[in-house]
Amino acid sequence: MLDHATAPEFNPVTPSPEGARTAADVVTPELVAQLAEGVIGSGRTINHTPFTGRKLAELPESTPEDVAFAFHRAREAQREWAALPVRQRAAVLLRFHDLVLRRQDEVLDLIQLETGKTRLHAHEEVQAVAVAARHYGRRGPAYLRPKRHTGAIPVLTKVSEHRHPRGVVAQIAPWNYPFELSVGDALPAFVAGNAVVMKPDTETALTALWARRLLIEAGLPERVWQVVLGEGHVIGPAVVERGDYVSFTGSTRTGRGVAQKAAERLVGASLELGGKNALIVLPDADLDRAAEGAVRAAFSSAGQLCISIERLYVHESVADAFLERFVARTKQLQLGSALAYGADMGSLVSQRQLDNVTRHIEEAVAKGATVLAGGRARPDVGPLFHEPTILDGVESPMAVCAEETFGPVVSVYRYAEVDEAVELANSTAYGLNASVWGGDGRRARQVAAGLRSGTVNVNEGYAAAYGSVQSPMGGMGDSGLGRRHGSEGILKYTEAQTIAHQRLLPMAPSWGMNDAAYAKFMSVSLKVLKALRFR
Structure with missing residues (x-):
């Protein structure tokens, strides 16, 4: 972990405006x-x-x-x-x-x-x-x-x-x-x-x-x-x-x-x-837009959002350039607690959440991961503040790799082939939200369709799918059952009732037909209905 006294300065604090409400x-x-x-x-x-x-x-x-x-x-x-x-x-x-x-x-x-x-x-x-x-x-x-x-x-x-x-x-x-x-x-x-x-x-x-x-x-x-x-x-x-x-x-x-x-x-x-949501950066992505979007996707509400991003999969050909942009933007995020607009990230909600964030980061670093940004609590801002954190070199034995952190922590992984990225993104029991960034929209949507996730955003982190309320939103696998929206x-809050009113003829032999004649009549009728393309 980074030592609070010696860590480089970043994530400045947004001061409360004069006369702000308490x-x-x-x-x-x-x-x-x-x-x-x-x-x-x-x-x-x-x-x-x-x-x-x-x-x-x-x-x-x-x-x-x-x-x-x-x-x-x-x-x-x-x-x-x-x-x-x-x-x-x-x-x-x-x-x-x-x-x-x-x-x-x-x-x-x-x-x-x-x-x-x-x-x-x-x-x-x-x-x-x-x-x-x-x-x-x-x-x-x-x-x-x-x-x-x-x-x-x-x-x-x-x-x-x-x-x-x-x-x-x-x-x-x-x-x-x-x-x-x-x-x-x-x-x-x-x-x-x-x-x-x-x-x-x-x-x-x-x-x-x-x-x-x-x-x-x-x-x-x-x-x-x-x-x-x-x-x-x-x-x-x-x-x-x-x-x-x-x-x-x-x-x-x-x-x-x-x-x-x-x-x-x-x-x-x-x-x-829960979710362990993935974001994939394709090799043709606009890296500035992708880095800015990844910041929003990972650190909105201090990462305490079921559909926020905790895993980043970046094509190896653009990984260094993307990380340069992503790390720089993350270090510039301002922390704050004022009841006013201006701060970029707020507090965690409880000591339990802070402890879980700290545990995931400390264990990952002890097992060989590298902190590219953040990595430390910020009691100088408030008792439950923690810096937005980017981890590199995360591997499967580390808890942060598979467990939901539910905090401002994201892990970065490199991939060589897009199919590999899709497979890695799908390698979790969760399936709530995902994100794909690419210059070719059609190709990005094809990649999105291969992800095992209830919602997938293309060139956005989570807000586009969630805000489209005519469409269903929910999770696959361990991310839940049922859907909200649409x-x-x-x-789901109703019971369906079918009322069928039979008119003129019963659903039984009639007009003097015996059982065999009725069965033959119905068989012919079924063939006719299929030929007439009844559904």
């Missing part, structure tokens, strides 16, 4: 009291800000009995909510969209204080929530509209497909994107006519509760969205065990347990889990 200015007793009204519970729990480690707020803590009561209230409210016309439900999202953009500074402050992000990275959540609200506010009714299908006997069999809400969705939201992965995932569930009982992470609960309050202001009935808080191992199982569907975002290890509990009850689940992102 945690005390934002998280007032009045705000905490208002937001706490949205939690069912009588205990007390505390959240903190990563910027300083100090307490932000005391909030109610829920018990398993509180969770049961939350589901009871949600079920009562859900029936009335589902009875409303779908366009009326969708209109709530369109009003919410406008409120979010109008009052974004409020939630940006909360996101920064609870996660340690820079303001620009916090704004990614505002963008994502607004886009999802607009999309499902506009397209939700069409996704849910009854659909007609060709019946068993054309003309005689009239078939329609209907979508009904599942009931009450159990949602467990993570700490790293507390706005987007709480309300953003709940919006399609609401349009589909469901209620939601959500357990956000306690350390980022203020952001989720602010979102709930704003959605209620937009017209959502208060009891349709219930919130419980507490330790995951205490109330998490109680949430999962009562939901008619489970939405979970978190670690692969916890996700397996959630899936097992859902399977025992024969309820569906969508799980977005039709799959809302239909």
Whole structure:
């Protein structure tokens, strides 16, 4: 590891602007009291800000009995909510969209204080929530509209497909994107006519509760969205065990347990889990653009993003030139904690995350890896800050090679043939996100299609695919089950029902036909339907 006292100077600190807001200015007793009204519970729990480690707020803590009561209230409210016309439900999202953009500074402050992000990275959540609200506010009714299908006997069999809400969705939201992965995932569930009982992470609960309050202001009935808080191992199982569907975002290890509990009850689940995402630089890539994009892909939100890049595969013919650009840009990133735009990277969220980052770097260096940039914690900036770090010479025995770091650490690998890069990128159990950079767009898309990953971005790190909300987003392999966004992102919150109306003739011998004659008639009919290209 680099010694803090002797390491070369880089990653300067962005000073707080004069008169900048502080945690005390934002998280007032009045705000905490208002937001706490949205939690069912009588205990007390505390959240903190990563910027300083100090307490932000005391909030109610829920018990398993509180969770049961939350589901009871949600079920009562859900029936009335589902009875409303779908366009009326969708209109709530369109009003919410406008409120979010109008009052974004409020939630940006909360996101920064609870996660340690820079303001620009916090704004990614505002963008994502607004886009999802607009999309499902506009397209939700069409996704849910009854659909007609060709019946068993054309003309005689009239078939329609209907979508009904599942009931009450159990949602467990993570700490790293507390706005987007709480309300953003709940919006399609609401349009589909469901209620939601959500357990956000306690350390980022203020952001989720602010979102709930704003959605209620937009017209959502208060009891349709219930919130419980507490330790995951205490109330998490109680949430999962009562939901008619489970939405979970978190670690692969916890996700397996959630899936097992859902399977025992024969309820569906969508799980977005871990990733060890790869970026491939092809030999014809624009190296300046690729280096700049790799910085964003690896170090946005201090790498605490499920779809951020942790592995870089660079063609050997351009590796040195790319690394020169990539390292220089990484060393110029400014760290900062101000509630204002300007800093390039913020803090890690917890001591646990910092310890994991430190462990991966120290073990890799001890086994022969080289630190090209970063490599050290920055307690001079804040207790949980760490420099963006680039590692070279990483090999498979090192934990950082295969384990998800979930921090500002990226490893660089060289390859000789593109097929080799694809094989290496696919050599992990994960398959959440990937990135390909190349000058020939058609060739880059061909490479992208060969990657075992739920989303692949060409000449972008992660934002292009994630922001394209008409298209599904989710993971393969150990990165999860199900998808958010697009039709799959809302239909997963519904039960499909087929209604088939048989007219004139039954699906049985008729007109005096015996069994043999009926079987022959149906056989001829099937041949005719195929010849007429019926589907």
